[in-house]
Amino acid sequence: MKSIHLILICSAAIVLVGIAAFADDSESAKSPAAKAPAKFTNSTPTPSQWELPSTHRLFVSKKIHEIVTKKSGPESADGMKDYEEVAPKANQAKYKMIALKGGEFLMGSPEGEHEDRTDDEGPQKKVQIEPFWIGQTEIPWALYKPFYENGIARNKDGSLLAAEKDKEVTVRGKQRKKAVKDALARGDSDNIVDVVSQPTPQYHDMFGSGEHASDLNYPAMCTTHHAASKFCQWLSAQTGHFYRLPTEAEWEYACRAGTKTAFHFGDDMAKLDDYAWHGDNSEFTYYPVAKKKPNPWGLYDMHGNVAEWVLDGFSEGYRDTIKDGAVNPWNISLTRYPRIVKGGSWDQNPDECRSAARMQSIKDWKDTDPQVPKSIWYHTDGQFIGFRIVRPLKTPSAEEMHVYWNTDWWDPTRNAEDL
Amino acid sequence: MSETNNSNRRKFVKTATAATAVAGFPHIGRAEIGSSNTIKVGLIGCGGRGTGAATQALKSDDKVKLWAMADAFPEKIEGPLKTLGAAFGKERVEVEKSRQFTGLDAFEKLAASDVDVILMATPPGYRPSMLRKCIEAGKHVFAEKPMAIDMAGIHHLMETAKIADEKKLAIQHGYCWRYSPANRVGFDKALSGELGRITSFVGTYLGGTVRALAPDATQPEGMGDVEWQLRNWINFEWLSGGPLLEQCIHAVDKMAWAMGDVAPIAAFGNGGRGQRRDAGNVYDNYSITYEYPGNIFCQIQQRQYSNSFNENVSRIICEGGTVVGPWKVSTKDPKGKTNWKYRAEKGVEQNMYQTCHNEFFANLRAGKIVNSCEFMANSTAVGILGREAAHTGQRITWDDLWATSEDQAPDNPPMDGKMPIPAPPVPGTDALAKA
Numbered sequence: 001m002k003s004i005h006l007i008l009i010c011s012a013a014i015v016l017v018g019i020a021a022f023a024d025d026s027e028s029a030k031s032p033a034a035k036a037p038a039k040f041t042n043s044t045p046t047p048s049q050w051e052l053p054s055t056h057r058l059f060v061s062k063k064i065h066e067i068v069t070k071k072s073g074p075e076s077a078d079g080m081k082d083y084e085e086v087a088p089k090a091n092q093a094k095y096k097m098i099a100l101k102g103g104e105f106l107m108g109s110p111e112g113e114h115e116d117r118t119d120d121e122g123p124q125k126k127v128q129i130e131p132f133w134i135g136q137t138e139i140p141w142a143l144y145k146p147f148y149e150n151g152i153a154r155n156k157d158g159s160l161l162a163a164e165k166d167k168e169v170t171v172r173g174k175q176r177k178k179a180v181k182d183a184l185a186r187g188d189s190d191n192i193v194d195v196v197s198q199p200t201p202q203y204h205d206m207f208g209s210g211e212h213a214s215d216l217n218y219p220a221m222c223t224t225h226h227a228a229s230k231f232c233q234w235l236s237a238q239t240g241h242f243y244r245l246p247t248e249a250e251w252e253y254a255c256r257a258g259t260k261t262a263f264h265f266g267d268d269m270a271k272l273d274d275y276a277w278h279g280d281n282s283e284f285t286y287y288p289v290a291k292k293k294p295n296p297w298g299l300y301d302m303h304g305n306v307a308e309w310v311l312d313g314f315s316e317g318y319r320d321t322i323k324d325g326a327v328n329p330w331n332i333s334l335t336r337y338p339r340i341v342k343g344g345s346w347d348q349n350p351d352e353c354r355s356a357a358r359m360q361s362i363k364d365w366k367d368t369d370p371q372v373p374k375s376i377w378y379h380t381d382g383q384f385i386g387f388r389i390v391r392p393l394k395t396p397s398a399e400e401m402h403v404y405w406n407t408d409w410w411d412p413t414r415n416a417e418d419l
Numbered sequence: 420m421s422e423t424n425n426s427n428r429r430k431f432v433k434t435a436t437a438a439t440a441v442a443g444f445p446h447i448g449r450a451e452i453g454s455s456n457t458i459k460v461g462l463i464g465c466g467g468r469g470t471g472a473a474t475q476a477l478k479s480d481d482k483v484k485l486w487a488m489a490d491a492f493p494e495k496i497e498g499p500l501k502t503l504g505a506a507f508g509k510e511r512v513e514v515e516k517s518r519q520f521t522g523l524d525a526f527e528k529l530a531a532s533d534v535d536v537i538l539m540a541t542p543p544g545y546r547p548s549m550l551r552k553c554i555e556a557g558k559h560v561f562a563e564k565p566m567a568i569d570m571a572g573i574h575h576l577m578e579t580a581k582i583a584d585e586k587k588l589a590i591q592h593g594y595c596w597r598y599s600p601a602n603r604v605g606f607d608k609a610l611s612g613e614l615g616r617i618t619s620f621v622g623t624y625l626g627g628t629v630r631a632l633a634p635d636a637t638q639p640e641g642m643g644d645v646e647w648q649l650r651n652w653i654n655f656e657w658l659s660g661g662p663l664l665e666q667c668i669h670a671v672d673k674m675a676w677a678m679g680d681v682a683p684i685a686a687f688g689n690g691g692r693g694q695r696r697d698a699g700n701v702y703d704n705y706s707i708t709y710e711y712p713g714n715i716f717c718q719i720q721q722r723q724y725s726n727s728f729n730e731n732v733s734r735i736i737c738e739g740g741t742v743v744g745p746w747k748v749s750t751k752d753p754k755g756k757t758n759w760k761y762r763a764e765k766g767v768e769q770n771m772y773q774t775c776h777n778e779f780f781a782n783l784r785a786g787k788i789v790n791s792c793e794f795m796a797n798s799t800a801v802g803i804l805g806r807e808a809a810h811t812g813q814r815i816t817w818d819d820l821w822a823t824s825e826d827q828a829p830d831n832p833p834m835d836g837k838m839p840i841p842a843p844p845v846p847g848t849d850a851l852a853k854a
Contacts, residue, residue, distance in 0.1 A: 202626065209745075372502060419474050
């Protein structure tokens with residue numbers, strides 16, 4: 001697998017190299033991938049400085065952007081309030097968003113915080129965070145099940161297979177191509193929620209043991225970074241609020257809730273049982289969300305239960321490149337692996353649930369997926385991976401939204417990373 | 420076909436790995452694989468699983484080359500070829516046009532080509548006849564599960580097993596969980612006696628629908644019966660054997676494993692079409708009780724429903740605790756408290772599909788010929804036993820089953836051939852087919 005493209009992060013510059021375009025049998029893969037090389041000159045490029053990924057799907061993001069901008073929200077952080085919202089396409093399931101007004105915080109952990117601390121948790125940096133809302137809990141099955149059990153025939157990349165909803169399509173060849181084209185052309189707001197790429201039906205039990213996958217209050221697990229991103233897009237399309245995954249900086253800011261200690265409740269690991277499901281108290285499984293005490297800002301399960309995806313990729317030395325005072329740094333990744341999950345899980349040691357702790361994603365999390373290409377939607381062996389969502393106060397451009405939702409799209413080169 | 424030697428099957432694993440060459444039989448050409456030669460691999464069945472198997476073969480040994488590909492449908496070859504080429508490069512994936520075979524006789528052409536090893540991931544209805552052809556051509560074979568969909572196929576396999584022994588050819592099985600490092604450790608905790616006597620096995624495979632035809636899907640005009648059914652093979656008994664065999668055979672095989680691979684006494688149970696309303700004829704749910712020697716009763720539950728409870732768990736219940744798998748392999752004490760968890764050793768391969776191929780190719784390199792054909796056929800027959808019990812509504816014994824040789828379809832009907840779809844079996848009406 002020499003063809004994986006790399007992101008090299010040099011001091012204050014991100015250089016994309018080695019993006020190779022491979023043709024593929026799927027319709028979507030014929031779209032231009034990111035056109036390399038793109039160079040950025042500051043350490044925190046905004047999505048608008050990106051080459052747009054997956055441009056043939058940009059119309060979906062544009063449509064959603066229209067819907068979002070039509071809906072009014074507070075002008076400034078002063079007007080932000082916690083709110084509860086229902087997801088119409090998820091059987092009216094409710095979720096609560098907590099308003100965080102932003103500010104400066106110290107990201108990372110000091111050397112010696114724990115004997116198993118790894119160097120990539122530092123050096124600590126003063127980072128600015130802009131106002132945003134964050135999910136009070138990890139996304140539960142109540143919201144996620146209707147997303148993956150969408151009952152619509154789709155291509156492997158999750159785009160609609162045909163114009164006709166709920167109809168199994170048996171067309172082949174030219175007919176199939178036409179059907180796909182028709183479906184893509186139907187970017188009207190009536191069905192834009194369905195047009196968002198969503199998981200294809202499972203050909204195999206993709207949740208491992210499937211444990212509690214039918215229990216609506218349990219957090220969704222086994223989600224890929226891509227699936228979590230597409231969930232955000234799907235939820236945005238139906239609610240008119242822009243949702244995405246948090247950056248690692250946003251996540252850690254929210255987790256710490258003003259604290260500088262190893263955990264948001266202090267340094268005493270003995271208290272962790274009050275706040276978290278972790279390897280020593282979990283009985284080898286996960287639990288319904290919000291059964292333990294919240295952090296000072298009212299967020300549940302920031303430590304433990306399922307680990308949570310953030311937008312960032314992992315690269316050696318990235319922390320060194322963040323300047324003090326940087327605004328919401330984001331280590332953008334164009335590779336599928338490794339990316340960062342935060343918070344630790346029911347399957348990890350207590351120290352791995354610390355606020356600054358981070359874990360890198362690996363392809364082994366798809367070990368029991370029997371097929372190739374492997375599913376881009378499920379980590380068959382990631383029973384400890386979930387996510388929560390954020391909504392920034394400032395609504396980004398359609399192109400920026402598109403980037404946030406498509407940092408890991410269906411692409412033969414990336415799919416080869418799974419092998 | 421032989422119906423004798425049932426007593427040997429009482430411990431069917433005993434004959435599974437014994438590779439005894441019969442003196443005087445000529446060994447055909449490519450059986451011998453040296454320690455450093457390039458191994459040319461051919462893939463029959465280029466779907467997702469076949470491409471997966473090819474991936475694992477290529478990763479198992481630097482000198483494995485994908486050399487030939489075969490599929491019934493021409494459009495199935497290009498995608499996997501590109502996927503594999505992108506991942507492994509042209510020097511490892513060297514499938515010239517002349518070695519891309521398509522059509523229903525593609526497997527015969529591939530078997531006759533100069534490959535050393537064949538990976539077989541075609542619909543299981545074809546497995547017995549395809550495997551025979553590959554063995555007759557002197558190739559080592561990796562064959563996906565299940566091995567057959569009816570007893571005629573099983574009897575055929577028993578003969579193939581002997582031919583493979585005579586020719587010193589390896590047949591590696593695709594019951595993947597047997598290669599899972601985690602489950603090997605977990606099952607050993609039960610089989611070693613560490614947890615006391617094994618008293619039962621409960622296996623579930625409750626999942627969503629798998630490539631089910633839509634209720635209103637019909638055969639496109641101008642397309643032959645065989646082609647349409649083959650393109651939707653999971654929906655038809657003669658091709659997939661139904662979901663107890665096609666998918667839940669993993670749970671059945673884990674039960675066989677937990678039972679020490681002794682033959683069951685009998686099975687009874689239920690099944691039907693709870694959600695399916697399509698033109699196919701497979702059931703979508705089974706619930707089977709297997710009787711084993713020593714007053715042991717095991718339960719297998721299979722289901723492919725949407726919007727329902729899902730679970731895929733094996734539980735080996737022992738006097739001193741329960742071994743849980745196949746994911747999150749662990750043990751519980753008799754009160755249900757988790758008291759051991761499998762932890763992977765760093766740097767040790769944990770991917771069972773990879774382990775399967777690593778062992779297959781390492782054995783071939785070492786000249787160790789492992790022929791698991793008879794073992795696979797037996798384990799598949801355990802699945803057929805449960806399925807027939809549900810289809811007939813009767814308690815069926817292992818010996819009764821082996822006295823039958825039902826053959827659900829001709830070996831290789833033409834693409835445009837007629838293939839009427841029999842109605843799904845009706846318990847209490849349909850009897851165990853004798854032939």
